[in-house]
Amino acid sequence: MHRRAVLRYVVRRLAIYFLTIFGSFTIAFLFFRMIPGNPLGALLTSLQQRSAYTTAASQEMVDHYTEQLGLSGTIPEQYFRYISNVLFRFDFGPSLVAFPTPSQELIVRALPWTIGLLGLSVIISWIFGIIIGGLVGWMRASPVSNALTTFAIAFSQIPQYIVALILLFLFAFTLAWLPVRNAYPANLTPAFTLEFILGIIKHGTLPALAIVLVSVSGWMLSTRSLVVSILGEDYLLYAQAKGLPRRNIFFHYVLRNALLPQLTALAISLGFIVNGALLVETLFNYPGLGSLLVTSVGILDLNTIQGIVLMSIVAVLTASLLLDLALPFVDPRIRTGG
Amino acid sequence: MRFILHFLQQNKLLTSGIILFLLICLISAMQPILINALIGDLNPMEVGAFPIFESPTPAHPLGTDRYGRDVTALLLLGLRYSLSIGLLAGIVSTIIGTVVGLITGFYGGWIDNILRSATDMILVIPTLPLLITLSTYLKGMDVVSMALLLAAFSWPFSARTIRAQVLSLRERSYIDLARASGMGKAEIIFQEIMPNLLPYLGVSLAASIVGAILAEFGLEVIGLGPGNIATLGLMINWAIGWGSMTLGKWALIAAPAGVLILIFLSLNLINIGLEQTFNPRLKGTTGL
């Protein structure tokens, strides 16, 4: 492929990337502004409670906070102010959940937990799913393979949340092996010590297991069906005719061809982790983006909610952008535009 | 008719999925009668109708909850709610998705570009945050508005699948033949493309129903749904709130979870069955 063609492709792809972020966020923004609740009410009530201040808020005060929260003016005005703040100052506006801490600070604080828990779980499930699914598809006639497939079909139907409940019931309540909630022991302060890291692992095991169990089944099934369809390909029959050893055929012809589409799927599901984090994080009271979101929604903390939504949109689109840019290096068919 | 019977015999997964799903629908349709048989004329939601936290007995097959309500009756209530939302949202989103998918896939050009960009934009918006926020502040949402809200965010998934299918169907030679023989575009769509699209519509519908039920369940289970009806998710939310796990009242969680799993199982069996039947690449090659 010519260098200019590459450049044109990259530029085009980047333009689509920014346009989609912009469009998606605009739709989400408008949606939130149409919600009839009054975010200011919650703030004023909590301020009144904090300072035992009982008289009604003065108009001046209301205006002050409206201004500060970015709620003054018409919706287009609010929109453009928000956009320029985010773009030029990386300022998402003050949060309500922990007023007046800026939203971006809360988000940045929650982000590592979500990425750590979800990202790791997704990658672990992907690796296991590919290996098991590949073998199960390769030996699809064996009874073990059939049993595993049936098991996976059944398991993949169960929502993660319910698996998490079952795990909680088994390991936290009945056997009391693992802690029920939070990301680390309450008596420890975050530090880079062995004790603290062990605490994180202990607390992360159950939520991660819930995610892994369900998504391993999903990856396994999709890999299996890919492998089964590859087994029907002419090039596989040919590889067999060439007298290659089974192991060679499995790794070089079957798994390698199944890996490409699964790589695409991995990038996309990594992008969607914010969405997936919500329920499991809430159940385990895990201090990630999901929990932050649920708290923010409780008091209509628009700045924080919008921030999280924006993060999520950017994550999904960035994943797919990176994928599109990286795929030509992995898949020879795309490289030469064949 | 005989052909359909033979076809179903050949596809055990699909058949068992359909039977299971019809059974669930039947139970849901007979809900008033069943509730009446269980607890008479009482409102299932009425607090204190029976002793609290009762273990399963013949009168209360799944026991009673913290407020002395019959769990089975509540379950029937929740089943109908979840199913109605799922079906309605699924149908609406599949219809929108099909129309958009057909138009973009068949006509291509600028319509395709614009609609596809719009689809992509909606696709990447995280749905759950929006739904949670909306349902928290739009109090008293009924089944219809909830379903429409869910459909508003899920149709792009159907649209994408259908578009891909239409694109591949469009390349088939019999479509060229139809075009060459002077068939109109509408005629081609309805006579040539639609019949071949049906299995994919089935897959898309089943997937949308699952998605809608799951999303609604998600809202309820974290206690942020409309919250005026005992839904499956809300029942789990209550049970966790009451500490059923520590109390050992696992049936309060297991019952709604089980019903949910059954619904999903039936729909996914239909899905897998359809794919197995209509995707020749998944079937063993005959070598003939």
Added chain:
Amino acid sequence: MNKTLLDIENLRVYFHSVRGEYKVVDGVNLKVNRNEIFGLAGESGCGKSTVIEAIMRLIRPPGYIQAGQINFYPESVADNTHPDGKVRQKTGDDTLTAEQLANGIDLVKINERALQQVRWKYISYVPQASMNSLNPIMRIGAQMTDTMLVHSSYSKIEAQQRAAEVLEIVGLPPRVLWSYPHELSGGMKQRAIIAIAMTLNPQLVIADEPTTALDVNVQRAILEAILNIKQESGTTVMFVSHDLAVHAELVDRLAIMYAGKIVEVDTVHKLFKEPLHPYSQRLFASIPVLGGVRTRQESILGQAPDRLTWPTGCRFHPRCPFAMDKCKQIEPPLVEVEPGHQVACHLYYDVDTRAINLTNEKVQNGKLS
């Protein structure tokens, strides 16, 4: 040394289905001689590709080899080594001993390991669907050398040199080694596949419709490539095609297949000049003759039979202009009616008296001009 390289006896390949067994190949008898190009012809659906797949043991469920033997008599490995020492065969970890090989092996019976040993080193294959037979994400070179590294003592570099060498024989530049399949045209892919079949100088190359779906110029090049190979290494080639014109140009002996059976075998010259079986006659009559008298194309009457329920007796009788009562009941055996010429037809061989009658009046009179 035995003249026969491959001896197929009573081969039956059935495909299982809910409606019954499809007897796609139903009692095929064939002998392929050393160093010849043997052709197999017949209309589509007659089972010729299935015969090939059975030889390669590539029949996949629901198909299975119901009965029969495919005896293969390879020369011992040492004899096969190229004079210039270029082709090196691996002898170390083989399961088949030289003795076993010398006595011949039944390809239907041998186990998976022995099969792997036979494949490519002794018998290689040019598949019908060669457009899709190359792994789309592997370079051609890697797909050529992987089998060489498994079956021979070539080092990686030597394997690549040999790969470039066979590419040259089929008329492809060495850079093809670094290409991916989608970068090649259909004809180039087909030639690459033929080159892959040649890498280890096998004793038998089986080509299944290698020229079908290619334009005439490319067909020409492919045929030349096959002839080159034949000359280069004296390999025996089994060539399957429905195209009689291609057979006429390429093969030494030709077998005509109809409805899962062989109906006639002879040298290609003899067959073209004087086909005996009524089906062969129709088949050859349907080739347009360049510069010949303009005649209306005579089609073979009626539909090809259903593979689920073959006609009783001679399978060609519903379409045969000379059908007799006997043809409807008794299946004619494949008999040698003159040296080297086998035919399965009641017109030339009386099953009861075992008498051979080559000048059957009916045929003479009814013969197509």
